Amino acid sequence: MFAATEQFMLERGSENFTLRDVSKRGEVSIGSIYLRFKSKDNLVREVIAHQLERVAHDEREMLIRAIGESPNLSDYIPRYVAAYAEMLRTHAPFLRLIMERAQRDPLVAEPGKETARRSEQSSTEAMLRYRHEFGGEDHELKANAAYQIIFSTLARYLSLGSVAETQIESEWASLKTELGRMTLAYLKQDL
Template identity: 35%
Template sequence: MAQSPEAPAGIARPPQQGRSRASFERMMTAAEALLIERGSDGFALNDVSRVGKVSIGSIYNRFSSKDELIQAVHARVMDRLCADQTRIVMRARSRSRSPVSLIRAIVDEMGEFLASHAQVMRPMMLRAAFDLVVQDRGRIAHDEMATMVATEVLAHREAIAHPDPDHAVEAVIRISYAAFARELGFGMAEAPQGGTDWKRLKADMGDMAARFLFSAPPADD
């Protein structure tokens, strides 16, 4: 089972006492909501204080800067995402009766996983462009998901028609993820407005993945 990366040094742990913990939770919830609404550059600690109904002193008792607070929010978000991404394979497995239906289901579940977390992943991926802590944690989590999916599909190695199953499975994961991420606007300041039929995109990517893996390639001219 994939595990979320350990929090970087300096990331505050939740306090144990009830009142302090409640204040901390309001602080973190407010910071995440502001991150989704405005992006990492669009709010200040005073906004977290106002929205979370916590004093600015309480924030500085836990975090030395807004950057450190955002990294702590990212750590919490990644805990949720890493827990949820372990269910991609379980849900796909429950929907499939063959290797072909398995890869179609995995691609579909991968798309749904990304869509369900798109609001918070979008600003975090923008942040990752210049924040190495966020970048490293995101990369580790992505690699864990890719390894988990590849292991499941390669358990059916004998059914894969592609001459290089390991490469083919890696390519399916990479290309499917990239297509979904682009459609969801990851790395963009704002979500894209309309355009592609999301259900059709998932079906098309699943069909292409199945054909790439399980249809024999044509002979070279």
């Protein structure tokens, strides 16, 4: 049921499918679906919850790798930006669907907001491991601002939460590189 629902959501870029479609592809009776989930909305919410767990897991793993491979801020920031960008890009098709659903469904909006808060917190804390290399005084403010800039830039490029924009592959590589360089310069600047 889960796999079939995920496939339909990704293939169609929407929730434009029926439980009969899920039943047929998943080779399970409609009665079994209703017995377990009561409605299509509940099934979709469970699939979304599962996807949010995947995003959180992948982000944790990405942060662990980036920190483990980075003895200093100059190594960490470009590595983090590149890895975070690719992690978001991998999950972008589902993140778009989740954000669209969250606009009208509080049972999706709240877990989505919590996932976003955890992402912000863990990314900011990871940057703060290198605070001794930051310029200026308010390191928490700088790390949080850096995360907001990174996420906002990548989310816009990936059309998360907005209408899809034209994406040019060569711009993606350049965007990741320059975003890493700008963020590093900002964090080290003595402001």
